[in-house]
Amino acid sequence: MRIFLIGFMGVGKTTFGKRLAKRLAVPFIDLDHLIEEHTGGSVADYFATHGEDAFRLLEKEILQQTNFPENAVISTGGGAPCFFDNMDWMNAQGKTIYIQMPATAIADRLKNAKEERPLIKGLKGESLINFIEERLLARELHYKKAHLTLNGHNLNPENVVELL
Template sequence: MKVFLIGFMGAGKTTFGKKLAKNLNYPFFDLDHLIEEITGGTVGEYFATHGEIKFRELEKDILQTHPFPENYVLSTGGGAPCFHDNMDWMNKNGQTIYLQLSPKALATRLENAKEQRPLIKDLKGDDLIKFIEERLEARDIHYKKAHFIVDGLNVHPEIIANLISKN
């Protein structure tokens, strides 16, 4: 079984994904880390050098054609479900889980990790919250297509592992 974790940056996809993968006894992958391994640079550097369109094309190619094992847990980047046919592809090829958090909770988490995130590095306080609210509103149509929508603040790997194994 393939498990795709989606949600806004800072939702905890990587942290939760590692715990879920361990619970399922599956390997864990992070799409942004794969991009960095393949390109030899950071996501921010790729974004700055090649632009968002090229980044989204690379992201799609890795998501849909990388030689993953049969079973795995993958943490996607926050925008991955919103471009090309990625969300429909993930829904067709595995179980999708949306880790949902409020804009304020996301802003609190992101406040100390902005340097690694090119889209928000210059934002703070109310500007950061407003940016998150606007992006979430635009992305919700994609995120809410997930098979499961869970509270990102109170998510437990054991419960999710049981839930997805029943499907």
């Protein structure tokens, strides 16, 4: 089956997705990497050059026009489920798993992130936590449409396989 991992940036979709795909012996696909292959540059560069609206449209096109294997684990960007009909589309194409974490835990992870995240550029401390809390509140409606919600701390592929 196709498994789409959703959740806010920094919750571990890519890290956990790779572990889950290995456990299931299926391919792991990162939507951001597909976008980078398509554009020939980084997500951050595309975002900075073309803006969020253009990025979200491209993200939808790549998501919905990619011929994903029948069995795969696909990690999406944090905002992907929240725009257009992406969440409904993913729910129709496979199982969706929302990796949930509190804003403070996400902020702790993001402050040490190796890669630049366009939406949080320049945010630190309380500003970062407030931004995450606001975005989570707005996105929760979409994230909660997932087939399964998991606590982002101590994710275990074995437990998820049993739940699926």
